[in-house]
Amino acid sequence: MADYKVIMTLAIAGHSYDEIVAAAGCSRREVAAVKKTIAAYGFTAGQVSSMTPAEIAGLFPDGRKRVSEGYAQPDFGPVLAAMKANRHFTIQQAWGKYLASETGGGKKYGYSQYCALFAEHARVKDVVATLRHEPGRAMLVDWAGDTLEVVDAVTGEVTRLYLFVAVLPYSGAVFCRGFTDMKSPAWIAAHVAAFEFFGGVPQLVVPDNPTTATHRQQQGEAARVVNARYQQLADHYSTGIVPARVRKPRDKAAVESAVQVVNKRVIGYLAEEVWTVVDDLNAAIADRISEINETIRRADGSTRWERFAAEEAHLLQPLPDEGFDTVEWKQLKVGRNYHVSCDSQHYSVPYTYAGQLLRVRVTSTTVTVFDGDQVLCQHLRRQGRKGQYSTDVTHAPEQHQNIDGLWSRQWFLDRARGFGPATGKVIEQILDRHAIEAQAYLDCQNILETLGKRNKQRLEAACQVLLNNGHDAGSYSTIKRIMATIDSDTKRQKPPTPAAVTRKPVSGAGTAVHVRSAAHYQLGGQGAGA
Template sequence: MLRGPTVRDIRGSSDAGKKYGYSQFCALFTDYLRTHDLVAVLRHEPGRAMLVDWAGDTMDVVDTITGEVVRAILFVAVLPYSGLMFCRAYADMKSPAWLDAHVQAFAFFGGVTQIVVPDNPTTSTHQTHKGDAERIVNARYQQLADHYQTAIVPARVKKPRDKAAAENAVNVVNKRVIGYLEDDVFTTLGELNAAIEERVREINHDIRRADDTTRWERFDSEERELLAPLPDAGFEDVEWKELKAARNYHVTADTQRYSVPFALAGKLLRVRLTSSRVTVFDGHESICEHPRLTGRKGQYSTLPDHVPPQHRDIDELWSRRWFTDRARSVGPATVTVIEQILDSQAIEAQGYLSCQNILDGLGKNNRERLEAACQELVNRSAHPTYSTLKRSMAAIDSDAKKPRPMVPAASTRKRVSTVVFRDTMPDVYVRDASHYARDEEVK
């Protein structure tokens, strides 16, 4: 379909009013494009701009605990004059990741450009009113720009040629970083970023372009000195939230959990979040501070002092002390058996499952019988296993259910006995034989 300006140009020509055949019209239209659809060569000044964007493709990070696959998004920054590139993976494209990526990029380049040219993600700009063409820089993004003494100049919407260097850098990352590493398995963002760093180093230092220079050589010789110095103090994005401490004495911030003193459970607290720290306040008083957790969702940062006394042994689950303490509640023979099982393993932890099976499977509702079975094995110096204890408990149970022989009731009949006084032993009373005979009916 012809665009409006093209139709007007044809109508306004000296041949206006003439009718054209299809082939002639296409020839005229092609001739028009040859002289009007031209592309200007953008000439970049050294040290002036840093172009930033998110790569379209993602990479996988596999959680070793849950097996969950997390999609990592790659941030790309490029200095268009030299072509020097920076790349780093993040778990999401939210504001903390976006701002941290800029901090890391400035540190990588060793200086600050005059302007930063982002695309228009919601983390960089937003519309003043829905449907309005005017866009303004987000407050937190502007704070970063003020800290580094640079300006945010977003690219025009739907004008990819304004940021052609960024588009090219993203394509390079897709092919030479993501494509190269896509068959590797990464279990943490740290592992992934280490691999990305090595690939980007090769792109910057080893690959020569049409002018027979590498990106690093051109940056080092012509652009490095034109960057503004980094500020003395590092930038930290600060976000405040009001969060209620749960019954497990943790507050949840961005899907991660941080402990507070257990006495504050159920209370509304103020939480300050930076890219590296999480600080909890009760009113204006700082209560505690944690390193900020990243990566897998639902992680816990728990300080020992925050745990109530009745919960402090929970961290020792599946340990020698935990199993022997549980066995002690059954009895001393059970403690001996549990210790024998743990001592018999080349690696102590290999006996944990057997201990768990014995204490939970056999002793949950049969503590007395388990203790008796353990005592029997200890007496016989037998090697304790789940099976031998189970058989021993079954035998004890079987014996307990056997009918016992009847004991006749004591006779109510009186026994007749005679005491005979013997002259030879004047001080001794001797019962006669009738006392030891069977009872006879008294007639």
């Protein structure tokens, strides 16, 4: 309903129709009615300001009230209570019960009018207290519901990236970073990153109730306690953990709002692109968060970061001298490829330790390998796709070093020389024979992998035969035929086998075999009776 007192005040002040409509949120018809009334009674600004609501209502009676008297008025109190107690209860169910009721008499409202009346009732009756957030007091955290994807450039495997969101509700400053899972190490690392992003620690951290944050001490017990590792984080940063109450979304309304912002302005912008590296995607997320915090202006004209820097940053507790990190110790065996495997990722150690058991310290960012108390090496911890290798070239034996990389000329030549000099020379000739060198890589791969995988000596012998015969370069088929003629024991070509003879062997020494001529078998021939 229009506020006629405001409209009258603006009209007497001489404002135009458009200005009054914009300021009072009314229609032009209501402005016209007010102007007629002022002209008829000659009201002044002082008279209008002293009028009571009843006097205003008398001047502008609501015709809708007379109409509504002919309708059965719904009772929205029980409806509002039912919707709070049962999240599956709908307004349509309430309208159905209203139509079926016999009380009240009169006509029944249609569905659209029933919804409008209920919305007005809820606006007036379902009021809640506004949370007043103190600067620097709390940080609300949660996982965003939606995810982004990282596609491995080699295998095509898709990895989901889960977005951790933290917000300071007073200033609205937002932090977001992606992780490949939502397990406890990622949960802890996300908090550490958030504290470093804000440059300080709030008095409270308010999470939801995921298993990485809280648990029940006994099954069926309603009370929850903070997980031991999460509590260690809180102790290290001198902050408190106060999980939101179950089924009380208003306890964490600020982070729910921040999640919606992230869904729209981070995921909505980045989901259409193809990402192959987790770090690259996190860098893009950081750029989007920077825009949210520093560029977008809110209703009061300020940005989130301006308010954070001016009123909140100095109230955060300082970061401790040493950051908090999860530490896990493992005893791992070094493989024949002088790498240890940890959480499906592989890290190199000096090749002389192949086959030995070593102690490995694993944190969220590093993997450190020990021989007793001596540090052998340290690697940045691999994240994302399983099966990645972190290799220090100095750990490899001399014959494995100075390799340019997979599918390169040097890579094929180094592998071929491992079979022998003849194989190396043939592979080099094959590479030189092609105008586009990369077109020779498949032939080289087939020769080394298929023909030489279990027959290294035979492949070397076949390549030597090829060179001895003066061929500039062979092919997979040529080398395969030569290998078929090489005896697997002597690694030499088989001796030539003479062709079969038609002469029958002699049965005894000095005894000849008499063979009759064809004429002997002709009818009437001289030798027919012999």
